[in-house]
Amino acid sequence: MTHVHAFPEGASPGSLPGAGPLTWPTGFRAYTGHGGLRAHGDDISIVASDRPAVSAAVFTQSLFAGPAVVLSRTHAAGQRLRAVTTLAQNANVATGRQGHENAAEVVRRVAAIAQVPDDEILIGSTGVIGRPLPMDTIRAHFDTAAEPGLAAFTAAPLDVARAMMTTDTRPKTAERTVGQARIVGVAKGVGMLEPNMATMLAYLVTDAELTPADLDTALRTAVDRTFNCLSVDTDTSTSDTVAVIANGAAGPVDPAAFAAALADLCLDLTLQLARDGEGATKLLRVTVTGGRDHAQAKRIAKSVVNSPLVKTAVHGADPNWGRVVMAIGKNTDDTDIVPGNVTVRFGDVEVYPEEPEPGTLDTLAAIMRRPQVDIGITLGIAEGEAAVYGCDLSAGYVRVNADYTS
Amino acid sequence: MTHVHAFPEGASPGSLPGAGPLTWPTGFRAYTGHGGLRAHGDDISIVASDRPAVSAAVFTQSLFAGPAVVLSRTHAAGQRLRAVTTLAQNANVATGRQGHENAAEVVRRVAAIAQVPDDEILIGSTGVIGRPLPMDTIRAHFDTAAEPGLAAFTAAPLDVARAMMTTDTRPKTAERTVGQARIVGVAKGVGMLEPNMATMLAYLVTDAELTPADLDTALRTAVDRTFNCLSVDTDTSTSDTVAVIANGAAGPVDPAAFAAALADLCLDLTLQLARDGEGATKLLRVTVTGGRDHAQAKRIAKSVVNSPLVKTAVHGADPNWGRVVMAIGKNTDDTDIVPGNVTVRFGDVEVYPEEPEPGTLDTLAAIMRRPQVDIGITLGIAEGEAAVYGCDLSAGYVRVNADYTS
Numbered sequence: 001m002t003h004v005h006a007f008p009e010g011a012s013p014g015s016l017p018g019a020g021p022l023t024w025p026t027g028f029r030a031y032t033g034h035g036g037l038r039a040h041g042d043d044i045s046i047v048a049s050d051r052p053a054v055s056a057a058v059f060t061q062s063l064f065a066g067p068a069v070v071l072s073r074t075h076a077a078g079q080r081l082r083a084v085t086t087l088a089q090n091a092n093v094a095t096g097r098q099g100h101e102n103a104a105e106v107v108r109r110v111a112a113i114a115q116v117p118d119d120e121i122l123i124g125s126t127g128v129i130g131r132p133l134p135m136d137t138i139r140a141h142f143d144t145a146a147e148p149g150l151a152a153f154t155a156a157p158l159d160v161a162r163a164m165m166t167t168d169t170r171p172k173t174a175e176r177t178v179g180q181a182r183i184v185g186v187a188k189g190v191g192m193l194e195p196n197m198a199t200m201l202a203y204l205v206t207d208a209e210l211t212p213a214d215l216d217t218a219l220r221t222a223v224d225r226t227f228n229c230l231s232v233d234t235d236t237s238t239s240d241t242v243a244v245i246a247n248g249a250a251g252p253v254d255p256a257a258f259a260a261a262l263a264d265l266c267l268d269l270t271l272q273l274a275r276d277g278e279g280a281t282k283l284l285r286v287t288v289t290g291g292r293d294h295a296q297a298k299r300i301a302k303s304v305v306n307s308p309l310v311k312t313a314v315h316g317a318d319p320n321w322g323r324v325v326m327a328i329g330k331n332t333d334d335t336d337i338v339p340g341n342v343t344v345r346f347g348d349v350e351v352y353p354e355e356p357e358p359g360t361l362d363t364l365a366a367i368m369r370r371p372q373v374d375i376g377i378t379l380g381i382a383e384g385e386a387a388v389y390g391c392d393l394s395a396g397y398v399r400v401n402a403d404y405t406s
Numbered sequence: 407m408t409h410v411h412a413f414p415e416g417a418s419p420g421s422l423p424g425a426g427p428l429t430w431p432t433g434f435r436a437y438t439g440h441g442g443l444r445a446h447g448d449d450i451s452i453v454a455s456d457r458p459a460v461s462a463a464v465f466t467q468s469l470f471a472g473p474a475v476v477l478s479r480t481h482a483a484g485q486r487l488r489a490v491t492t493l494a495q496n497a498n499v500a501t502g503r504q505g506h507e508n509a510a511e512v513v514r515r516v517a518a519i520a521q522v523p524d525d526e527i528l529i530g531s532t533g534v535i536g537r538p539l540p541m542d543t544i545r546a547h548f549d550t551a552a553e554p555g556l557a558a559f560t561a562a563p564l565d566v567a568r569a570m571m572t573t574d575t576r577p578k579t580a581e582r583t584v585g586q587a588r589i590v591g592v593a594k595g596v597g598m599l600e601p602n603m604a605t606m607l608a609y610l611v612t613d614a615e616l617t618p619a620d621l622d623t624a625l626r627t628a629v630d631r632t633f634n635c636l637s638v639d640t641d642t643s644t645s646d647t648v649a650v651i652a653n654g655a656a657g658p659v660d661p662a663a664f665a666a667a668l669a670d671l672c673l674d675l676t677l678q679l680a681r682d683g684e685g686a687t688k689l690l691r692v693t694v695t696g697g698r699d700h701a702q703a704k705r706i707a708k709s710v711v712n713s714p715l716v717k718t719a720v721h722g723a724d725p726n727w728g729r730v731v732m733a734i735g736k737n738t739d740d741t742d743i744v745p746g747n748v749t750v751r752f753g754d755v756e757v758y759p760e761e762p763e764p765g766t767l768d769t770l771a772a773i774m775r776r777p778q779v780d781i782g783i784t785l786g787i788a789e790g791e792a793a794v795y796g797c798d799l800s801a802g803y804v805r806v807n808a809d810y811t812s
Contacts, residue, residue: 064735129728316808322535329470402722
């Protein structure tokens with residue numbers, strides 16, 4: 001059980017291996033444009049490989065998965081996706097039969113300008129639920145703004161990450177190298193964010209050459225320990241999607257090295273998502289060790305990272321360990337958790353059962369004021385471990401979500 | 407399956423059957439005093455019967471249940487509780503061996519002034535977790551302020567409800583009559599409030615004459631449909647307690663009529679608790695019908711009432727049905743829920759799958775601005791029903807909990 005130690009303590013989100021602006025791996029190109037989904041700025045993006053590729057993808061398990069997810073699932077089943085397209089500002093979910101027809105039409109339009117078969121395209125939609133897509137302005141965009149062929153595909157990863165944003169305050173990108181190959185990822189997501197099988201739109205592209213099976217295993221393993229260990233607000237989106245496309249342009253790589261690099265890149269994006277959680281001012285990491293198994297450790301850690309009282313205490317820089325033991329204690333089916341065997345730490349300072357000395361209260365206060373707050377819990381049962389990522393709960397979260405749309 | 411219809415639509419919380427201030431049932435008296443747990447105001451309360459009584463009680467299932475709950479559980483097992491005492495402002499939880507000794511000492515002190523055997527006393531504590539009780543000021547209070555005997559017991563139900571408050575903004579009391587007998591309840595609770603087996607301190611006293619078995623059945627049935635259908639913030643307290651004491655002073659009553667009156671009174675208190683949820687500006691009621699069974703209906707309703715995105719939409723008076731279907735959809739194990747069979751209503755207006763006509767948007771907006779917002783969901787599976795109660799999520803919740811203590 002090395003779920004926690006698989007990731008270095010000092011992961012540095014957003015760091016780039018090379019100097020200069022981030023570019024796509026060999027053979028990938030991208031396009032962004034303004035389709036009238038929002039008032040200003042690009043809201044349609046396409047990333048495409050100029051050659052056939054293999055792919056793996058995971059999607060939300062929501063019972064109300066939208067047309068984009070339903071359509072993309074069937075395309076992803078072929079494991080040869082070559083392009084991903086995203087419409088931002090409208091999720092196209094709970095939009096009935098017309099919603100499905102609109103998603104299919106967008107895919108046909110993208111196929112035409114990217115010159116890729118329909119069924120090799122993944123479509124993502126993110127934004128308001130329950131509103132029809134503005135098909136008039138979207139059609140006008142494809143009719144007039146976009147020429148067929150990849151010549152118009154000049155957007156950088158940062159442009160695509162920006163065109164995917166909704167209430168995100170920052171674009172999220174990450175890059176890792178493995179052998180001669182590179183992996184580049186773009187992601188978005190700030191609220192309605194407790195991914196169940198994936199997260200709100202993260203696309204990873206690589207010029208590594210891999211079998212579909214190796215790619216699929218690497219993606220599922222990475223997602224389970226990264227995006228699926230993230231919760232901003234307990235609300236699971238209807239549109240979560242993570243996909244990786246490998247076009248082989250850089251030749252073969254060691255699958256294990258690739259899997260490690262992919263997991264590291266996914267953690268990087270996960271931390272960026274947590275830091276930019278709606279209203280977030282701090283990253284919160286909860287690490288549970290000594291659990292019965294990984295599943296229990298993750299469940300307890302999620303319970304703490306999701307507790308509104310823990311999240312508000314972190315916001316107020318209050319080392320309130322009482323709320324942490326409360327959040328552990330509400331898992332009433334976990335009867336093997338015995339209070340006398342549990343320890344709780346903020347940073348390196350134990351706060352339960354040993355109360356901190358009065359002299360360490362300043363240290364604790366300093367720990368709570370850091371931009372990343374670490375809560376460590378030992379259950380004292382067995383070797384199960386997990387780390388989960390979230391953020392504090394601020395008045396900003398309420399403002400964003402009481403005012404957003406309608 | 408009549409879980410929902412057991413309660414009238416127009417339950418009127420806080421309404422009193424009689425005119426004038428609320429008084430205790432025959433044979434009950436109460437005491438409040440200032441024990442130094444907070445700077446100002448009474449923080450210790452005692453309610454006692456002047457004669458032997460029978461009782462029933464349910465407690466939190468938290469793994470970190472505090473000394474007050476642990477001690478009270480053993481006393482409640484005898485089903486002959488005669489008195490309940492509460493310390494407000496300090497939960498005395500996660501306070502180690504000394505915490506247990508302090509709770510036992512408080513019970514001995516209360517036994518002395520109420521002249522009731524130790525093991526017929528229930529003790530409740532509510533407030534900060536992880537701090538020792540201020541035993542010096544508590545001892546000083548009992549040594550000097552309180553004379554033995556019920557002569558000093560002159561407090562009204564409202565006084566006791568006030569002395570139990572922490573961040574509550576209003577005292578909660580309720581009364582029902584059954585035959586010649588009355589039932590009077592006092593309650594407190596605003597946050598850390600998703601009761602699992604009971605709620606944060608609700609005490610019910612009656613002069614009805616009942617067997618312990620009938621009393622126990624009536625309480626468990628009522629709690630399951632009222633306090634256990636309440637969630638302010640998903641956080642289950644370590645100190646939840648509901649107890650009912652019946653001293654028989656008014657003679658025998660019909661057990662079924664008593665059970666109905668008790669359930670109605672518990673619903674009344676539940677609605678008062680939801681309305682006074684930390685930062686709450688609105689009561690939120692989610693009713694699910696057509697579920698596989700009551701358990702599924704309650705789980706789906708809880709999922710909606712607990713969704714931060716639904717709660718902030720209610721706060722912003724935004725009829726955002728997309729967030730409601732999202733919250734239903736995240737119950738990914740409920741695979742018998744089919745989007746095409748689900749309907750969602752705000753008040754009487756269907757919003758999914760039939761989108762409201764543009765002309766009804768004003769009606770919808772008016773519904774969302776009401777002090778009570780009703781969301782109705784039909785699952786279209788079978789006859790399972792449930793109603794759950796909560797509140798909106800406001801910046802006030804963050805303020806209260808980012809600043810409270812430490």
